[in-house]
Amino acid sequence: MRPSATSSQSPAGAERSAPAQRLRRRPQLSEEVATHLREQIMTAAIRPGDYVRMDETAERLGVSVTPVREALLTLRGEGMVNLAPHRGYIVAELSRTDVDDLFWLQGEIAVKLALRTADAITTEQITDLERHNQQLRDALELGDGEQVAIAEFQFHRAHNLVAAGGKLAWFLLSATRYTPSQLYATDPEWGKVAVDSHAKLIEAYRVGDRDQIVEQTRRQFTDGATRLTRHLETTGIWDDQQ
Incomplete structure (x- = not known):
């Protein structure tokens, strides 16, 4: 995310x-x-x-x-x-439905891009994704939020370029502008999920497991929605809706 x-x-x-x-x-x-x-x-x-x-x-x-x-x-x-x-x-108001919808849209676009990637990815590109995921892992170990955000972006940029879906990638970028990247980049638990999901996604590309590709792609957005919802609950902005 x-x-x-x-x-x-x-x-x-x-x-x-x-x-x-x-x-x-x-x-x-x-x-x-x-x-x-x-x-x-x-x-x-x-x-x-x-x-x-x-x-x-x-x-x-x-x-x-x-x-x-x-x-x-x-x-x-x-x-x-x-x-x-x-x-x-x-x-303006920000509802739980707004948050759910934002991540649902991101997930749907990302899954379509991931399946296109599955049809086109090469061994060299898989190696490149592994390198980006290692950079993310290294940044997380250093606790460097800025570098975490950069490494995460570079991983998904490299991934989406494989799919050659310029318009879809643009729509995904437009949707993710509402995702508070610094909230995730400074959350070590989010980082663990991201690295693990990336690794399993890469392995799914390697063996051609399309079900696992879909599962790991959706996992990242489901996790992102859960973490943002949990954070917003602690702020009390929805207290009067309960």
Whole structure:
């Protein structure tokens, strides 16, 4: 699960949620701000009903108001924030169904890509996937969340390139932008599941076990949904729904 950490999402835009973080000035700055805010919304660091103040957000991230405004317009188009006239942007509701749907969609696309990969993968590409999984294992042993996110992204990028499904990979990337990659990258238990699932997926490619390919692909997204749901439950954002 990025990256999700279970996906092909690039960690380059996956910003940490620490308030003191300062974003570098780059042409895609508004995209980085949007990614940062998505991470905070999806982990309830910013809760449904909270206002996102442009000036406060800009100051905290060390940017001008312009990229923050552009980011909020993007998030409004995605339904993550709503605009209250004369009051500003408010974080939209995030339900259990929303979380389930996001991971279901990711899983369905990923399974289709995995089965295409099964039909095309070579011995050399299997070896390449093993190398990426070892890099993930090494990053986890070092406790380096940034490198974990990078290694996870590189594994799934290499995997999805084998399938040659450019449009499907793009849809998967679009879906996984809502996956809070840093939540997973800093969770050692998630890392153990990811490495084990990758290893079993690679072996399934080696022996041509399509059932196991589907099972291990779905496993990563099921695990990701469970972990995010469990985290959100601890924040209390759904207490009034029980």
